[in-house]
Amino acid sequence: MLEKNYNPKDFEEKIYADWEISGDFKPDMRSDKDAFSIVIPPPNVTGVLHMGHALNDTLQDILVRYNRMLGKKVLWQPGTDHAGIATQMVVERNLAKEGISRHDLGREKFIETVWKWREKSGGTICKQLRRLGASCDWSRERFTMDEGLSRAVRKIFVSLYKDGLIYKAKKLVNWDSKFMTAVSDLEVIQKETVGKMYYYKYPIEREKGEYIHIATTRPETMFGDTAVAVSKDNEKLKHLIGKNAILPIVNRPIPIIADEHADPEKGTGAVKITPAHDFNDFEVGKRHNLPLINILNPDATLNENTPFPGMDTQTARKKTIEKLEELGLMERIEDHPMVIPYGDRSGVVIEPLLTDQWFVDAPTLAKEAIRAVEEGEMEFVPKSYEKTYFEWMRNIQPWCISRQLWWGHQMPIWYGPDGTIFCEENEEEAKAAADKHYGKKVELTRETDVLDTWFSSGLWAFSTLGWPDKTEYLDTFYPTSVLVTAFDIIFFWVARMMMMSMYKMKRVPFAKCYIHGLVRDEHGQKMSKSKGNTVDPMETIEKYGADALRFFMAAMETQGRDINMSESRIAGYRNFATKLWNAARFGEMNQCLSQPDFDENSVKHPVNKWIVAKAKEATKEVTDNLNNFRFSDAANAVYQFTWGSFCDWYIEMIKPLLYGEDESAKSETRAAFAWVLDRILVILHPFMPFITTELWNNTASRQVKLIHAPWPKEEKIDTAAMNDIDWAIELISSIRSLRAEMNLPAGAKLTAYLKGASETSLKNMHAFSNIICSLARLEKLDALQGEVTPDMVQSVFREATVLLPLKGVVDFAAERERLRKELDSLNKNLEGYARKLSNPSFVERAPAAVVAEEKRRQAEAMENKSKVEEALQRIANF
């Protein structure tokens, strides 16, 4: 017996454990059906589940469960990401509590500590994914730092290096002074701030009283200036070109050069050029062969190339200004809106810094990645994201992959005594290569830099399947079927996976890429810890059940839009689960048992025929929409059917049958009920796996587990049977509504009321009374088939127009006006139809079906016109 109340906590975890223990998430490798695979976007090993994961993983689980029920070989490959900076940060923070820094431990010990930490705390998010119901094959769980994946990383790295696609270069990079590492462009967040613009002047060499006026937001960088640029078209300043300015305080002469970078309209028209600390200036420096002077230490304090070694930039800025003021060179300071780059993890200002770093030749790798999308080998859903992807890929810059961290994949690079680079997959090979190169044994030192986390993530689609080994899984599941991810990760991950996969596998990593939005708070604000508007999915699950949260995510997921969190809506879907639970209880109480040999096509009673047809219609809608990644439409179809058709109408309509005397109708109805409930459980299962499984297990003894139950194949839908009752429902609804409008006493029979009505009104209700008779039949629910026709319902509406004014409910004049307007509009339409149909080119050239449709519409409009005229006629009497 089912419990009286739906209480998800009673069974969700138990059911999940059963699936996992029974190996229900593992693909059936012996099956000859198609493969379907998804690799999970690996959450950070430090992560805890947030609503974004809940959305992302719910969508994947829906696809995975649906395809599993289609009988395919399904693999959902799970795992976590080592998340270089994030993880190192967490562990360092823990150490700091004990007063230890990573430098106290040393590299090796520190890495050991990270591994230990991961053992202990790294599994949180995977546990939480289980709670959500994610049907990943956990036996295949991977971690980007696993030996297998690390091997893949080394192999790709060496291959890229040997193909000349990875190189070392001294370049200006984004430097994070907190972690003291380079970061990629993507890891830099630009933030709007109101800063200051400083105006001051540099004296001109050997020309007393002559100055060049400079404007800058960062005066302290002047010690790295190696030129001042002006535009050659700048009439006011071009006479200075070729002369030298004297850099104050340090009294270093620097040339005044002509460069198009200097915009005469901006600032003072003259730009100080600091090639080692500004990306634009770096380019100017290259054009003019300027020296590069680095003025910063790795921790962003000034170095010995400045008068203020060891000082942080803010203090140095003040000092510089003071000095300039003392020298009488400072002119003014203004507020200035500007954008300052910050590290996305560290939150500190990112400094452009000149260092040796390693780069991937992204522009070259991007070519194939672009082509694959252009030629449709990989499709974005929604398609509009293609544009974003192309835009980024076509303007891609070399990707800085080296990080001066400890936690991550150490680069497979060894240096010989003279600095010669040996890039091999392991130390032995590097040594061998070095021996060969030098003709003798030499000592090698390994590069200490580690790789950007996204380097290993880029290989995820094939490294998790066993590459570089040839494995059955790689063979079966690569390329994967679809990648599901949020738009903010397109550049970080999707683009890199595409590049890496096209490079090494020569095939796309996934056939489709479904992009969803972000989960925001209920007012559309981005969720963030600092705003305090985050909602913890675990708490939501605790309160409403995982099914309710999942269904919410599915029902809200319309392609390409962000989702606003709404607790009331989640509660609504919990209520939906309750509704289904109670419907199942109703079935149980009425002995509606699933019958194995039941043929749903053999039902006789109109109500049963109707619900069977409706169930098939809903199935088709769910199927079609899931095939097209239309999650909300799919979820709504099953919701509407279950609540709107099955619970609201079917159950009410079969009560007289179940409580009645007709035994054959009764047994047919019981079986039909059970069949429909089973159907609901099947098509709802991908969305609400827990409650459906619980009901499946408790309403009958089953041959198959619901998780493996076959998804219904395409079915013929008896539309005639469906229409009969659909019309009846519309009819009943309209009559109920009418009753309310007429203020009938509660419980009064409409027929009784009509008996008491005046002759005149009854006269006008000829058609209406027909419907009342139909209603009477309906309530008995016999001989229903074919009794209620669209015409009857039409007449209800028509007659209502007349009836309502009678009772003073509707304003007569307004009603007349409305009808006149309708008549006008119909006349206009009729003109249009007539014109179109008398146009020879339309009649001759348009497809026959279109012309027929036009004629049908014309006929319909004519009919409507006469009805409206008739109504107007009648209304005229009142």
Add this chain to the structure above:
RNA sequence: GGGUGUGUAGCUCAGUGGUAUGAGCACUACGUUGACAUCGUAGGGGUCGCUGGUUCGAUCCCAGCCACACCCACCA
């Protein structure tokens, strides 16, 4: 500066070239009839951002405008 998207009921959002059968929540009235008050029945509530154009007909297509959001690049 470049790009993308959004503007529909009180709120959050679906949707469509043919009178908006819109959904959930909120609201109002009535109702504890034997699945369900985590419920039922009914109701109120919309100039579908503004202005033009195409069309017999536009909320939907096109153009312009207004407002908002996001992404990319830059600002000495």
